[in-house]
Amino acid sequence: METLNLDIxxxxxAPLAALKGLLAALILGSACANATTYTLAKPDDTVVGEDQTxxxxxxxxxxxxxxxxxxxxxxxxxxxxxxxxWLPGAGKMLTVPGRHILPPGPHEGIVVNLPEHRLYYFxxxxxxxxxxxxxYPVSIGKMDWRTPLGVTHxxxxxxxxxxxxxxxxxxxxxxxxxxxxxGPVKAGPDNPLGAFAMRLAAGNGTYLIHGTNNxxxxxxxxxxxCIRMYPDDVSALFPLIPVGTPVxxxxxxxxxxxxxxxxxxxxxxxxxxxxxxxxxxxxxxxDLLKAAVGDSTVAIHWDYAREVLQKAxxxxxxxxxxxxxxxxxxxxxxxxxxxxxxxxxxxxxxxSPAPITAPTSPNH
Numbered sequence: 001m002e003t004l005n006l007d008i009x010x011x012x013x014a015p016l017a018a019l020k021g022l023l024a025a026l027i028l029g030s031a032c033a034n035a036t037t038y039t040l041a042k043p044d045d046t047v048v049g050e051d052q053t054x055x056x057x058x059x060x061x062x063x064x065x066x067x068x069x070x071x072x073x074x075x076x077x078x079x080x081x082x083x084x085x086w087l088p089g090a091g092k093m094l095t096v097p098g099r100h101i102l103p104p105g106p107h108e109g110i111v112v113n114l115p116e117h118r119l120y121y122f123x124x125x126x127x128x129x130x131x132x133x134x135x136y137p138v139s140i141g142k143m144d145w146r147t148p149l150g151v152t153h154x155x156x157x158x159x160x161x162x163x164x165x166x167x168x169x170x171x172x173x174x175x176x177x178x179x180x181x182x183g184p185v186k187a188g189p190d191n192p193l194g195a196f197a198m199r200l201a202a203g204n205g206t207y208l209i210h211g212t213n214n215x216x217x218x219x220x221x222x223x224x225x226c227i228r229m230y231p232d233d234v235s236a237l238f239p240l241i242p243v244g245t246p247v248x249x250x251x252x253x254x255x256x257x258x259x260x261x262x263x264x265x266x267x268x269x270x271x272x273x274x275x276x277x278x279x280x281x282x283x284x285x286x287d288l289l290k291a292a293v294g295d296s297t298v299a300i301h302w303d304y305a306r307e308v309l310q311k312a313x314x315x316x317x318x319x320x321x322x323x324x325x326x327x328x329x330x331x332x333x334x335x336x337x338x339x340x341x342x343x344x345x346x347x348x349x350x351x352s353p354a355p356i357t358a359p360t361s362p363n364h
Contacts (some may be wrong), residue, residue: 003090004080009140011020019119020038031164035238036070036134036135036136036233037132037133037134038132038133038134038135039132040130040131040132040133040135043122043131044103044346045052045101046102046257046258046259046317047100047101047257048099048100048102048133048135048260048275049064049098049099049100049135050099050182051095051096051097051098051099051161051315051316052069052095052096052097052098053093053096054094054096055092055093056088056089056091056092056094056295057089057090058090060087060088060091061084061088062076062077062080062083062086062094063086063088063216064335065068065094065096065254065307066137066218066219067215067218067230069096069098070098070135070136070137070210070214070233071096071097071137072097072117072118072137072138072218072219073138073216073217073219074115074117074219075083075117075137075219075314076094077099078095078096078313078314079094079095079096079314080094080095081313085283095315097313097314097315099244099315099316100135100266100307101255101256101257101264101313101316102120102133102257102293103120103250103252103255104176104250104252104255105248105250106120106248107120107121107133107276108122108124108246109121109122109153109239109245109246110154110209110241110245110246110247110248111246111247111248111250112138112140112227112247112248112249112250113250113251113252113268113330114140114218114249114251114268114271115150115151115251115253115268115270116251116253116268116314117137117138117140117162117219117268118135118136118137118138119136119137119209119227119229119237120133120134120137121133121134121135121136121137121168121237121240121241122241126152134237134240135217136229136230136233136237136259137219137230137233138209138218138227138228138229139212139217139218139227139228139229139230140227140271142152143170149249149250150202150248150249151248151249152200152201152202152207152246152247152248152249153200153201153242153243153244153245153246153247154198154199154201154209154243154244154245154247155199155200155201155205155243156198156199156205156243157196157197157198157199157206157241157243158196158198158199159195159196159238160187160189160195161191161193161194161196161197161208161210162184162185162186162187162191163185163191163192163193163226163345164184164185165180165184168286172236175252189213189278191213191214192213192214193208193210193211193212194210194212194213194228194229194231195211195231195235196210196211196212196234196235196238197209198210198238198241200204200247201316202249203270204266205258207226207227208226209226209227209229209234210226210227210228210229211228211229211230211234211235211246212230212231213252215231216228217228237283251270251271252289253267253268253269253270253285253312254267254268254272254285254288254289254292254309255267255292256289256292256293258296258322260342261321261322262320262321262322263293263298263300263318263320263321263322264316264317264318265289265305265308265309265310265316265317265318265319266314266318267285267308267311267312267313267314268312268314268315269312270285274343278316282306282309284303285309285310285312286302286306286309293320294316296322297322297323298320298321298322298323299320299321299323300320301319301320304317304319305319310317347354
C-alpha cells in the first residue's frame, strides 16, 4: 500500500501552509487524474486499481479527499467510519478504496452499477491498441425518482444545458422551503445540471448523465433519477462519448472475480426500487455470492465472507480458494454447494423516446 505523508518538516508557518497546499494540490490532483483510467494487461482482466493508505493534514476533509481520489463521499466515509468526515484532524491514517472488480456483462459503452454508485466506460480499443476502462463515482436517483434499469443509449450531448424544472421538482423545493425562481434555469453556478449533460433514451429523454453544482453530494442517492458526476469528471468524459453510445444500468451489489486461484469478493449496500441504500440481508447476500460463483469448486471461508458481505464497504477481500480435492476429503471440506436458482429480473431494453417537439424538462 502506498502511504502519503504531506506533513513535512518546515518551520515557518506561512511557507508551511503554502507548501502543504501546493503539495496537496499536486499530489491529489495527480491521484485524481491517474485513478480513473486503467489499461488492462489482458482483455479478460477483471480487477483494476489499487487500495491506498494516506495520512491526513489539518485542512483535509473526507469530502475533499473523496473527490481528489475519484471516490464518492460515502465510499470514503464508509471505509473510515471512526473518522469525522468534516474534521478528521492531522495525522489520521485513511484507507482509500481504489480497487474495483469490473461489472459483469458486456464491457462496452457505459455501464452504471447503482449499488456501487459508479460509472464504467469501456472505449472501443483502436486496432492493435490496449483495452482500457475509465471509471468515475456518480450519484443516482432517490425516493420516487427512480433511475431506470436496463439498456439504453446516449441520444444527445449538451454543453451548458438549460434546466427546465418540472412541476414535481418545483413542488418539492417549495415544500422544503427552497422555492425555485420562475422560468428555466440558465447555465451557470445555480444550474444543478452543471456544464455538460448527455441525454439518454430512457424515459422519453428525461434522464441525463450530467455534472453538478453540488459536488459534495456525488456518491449519494440525491438526484431525481438522473446520474450526476463531479464537474471535472463529466468534462473529461463528455468529449469521449459519441451519440449512440450504449448505456447499461445494472443493480449488482455483490461482485466476484477469480485472480490466480483466489476468489475475490466486493460487496456494496444494496439499493431498493427507489435507489436508496439499505442494510444487506446476509442470507440473501450469501445466495448472491453462490450464484456469482456458479459451478466452480471452491473452498470458502464463510465466516469471513459473511463479515465482508455484512460490512458491504466496497473493499475487495479474498474469501476463498479454488479447490480440487480428492473424493475422500470432499465431505469434510467447507465446499460451496451448487447454487439454487436465483430469481433475478431479466435485463430489458429501455425503448427509445417518441419524437419530442417541446423542450424536455429533465430531472436532475
